[in-house]
């Protein structure tokens with residue numbers, strides 16, 4: 318029998334509240350809820366589902382046959398601290414020039430690190446929408462964020478499980494001020510442990526010219542694209558990288574909105 322692509326389960330030795338919380342997550346995403354077996358091991362459940370979202374008291378984590386990743390603020394926390402300290406190095410300031418009140422669409426949400434930084438930069442009067450094609454990753458980000466205290470300095474982050482290409486096609490011209498892309502790199506070199514799981518679950522499709530054109534239609538001010546420093550991705554899209562420090566492994570490029 319084919320395994321479910323993803324299912325939800327609770328912490329080990331759950332109480333009634335733990336089961337109810339896991340059931341609410343399963344219901345929200347319309348995926349199966351699997352009862353955690355008596356001894357608590359996940360191996361039996363991974364015979365039924367390829368990936369599990371485990372709802373624990375302290376947060377959520379994704380588990381597959383090869384490993385796990387717990388939801389965390391990751392590098393976003395460091396970037397936010399640097400912003401709070403008045404640092405000038407943040408790429409979303411330098412390249413995207415995000416301003417309070419702006420509407421931002423992140424078409425490659427992943428672990429929502431760029432989105433969280435963008436949400437702070439546009440502030441509580443701004444709007445942040447993140448789109449993620451991988452259901453497990455969309456669930457991890459949405460359920461992880463749901464369990465964190467609200468940050469009154471940031472825009473709320475709305476997360477959609479969708480293909481950004483379809484999502485963009487349904488939007489009117491100029492619906493967002495800025496559209497972001499951070500596609501998976503063909504040779505991913507990011508060192509965070511959660512990236513191993515992200516690599517397994519994420520879509521590795523590169524950004525293509527027609528999706529970029531759709532984003533330029535939807536963006537009122539700018540489209541920004543992150544890429545590997547020495548990769549061919551930007552050139553293939555006719556984009557030029559913005560200046561970056563010599564040691565930066567990634568570069569960003571800007572694309573203007575499509576003219577009427």
Ligand SMILES: C[S@@+](CC[C@H](N)C(=O)[O-])C[C@H]1O[C@@H](n2cnc3c(N)ncnc32)[C@H](O)[C@@H]1O
Pocket residue numbers: 424425426427428429430431432448449450451454479480481482499500501502518519520521522
């Ligand atoms: C490099 S990760 C993004 C990391 C993210 N910027 C962050 O800060 O955590 C790229 C993500 O984009 C997603 N993705 C790729 N193609 C997509 C598409 N067409 N629509 C939505 N998400 C997509 C992948 O599944 C992956 O999770």
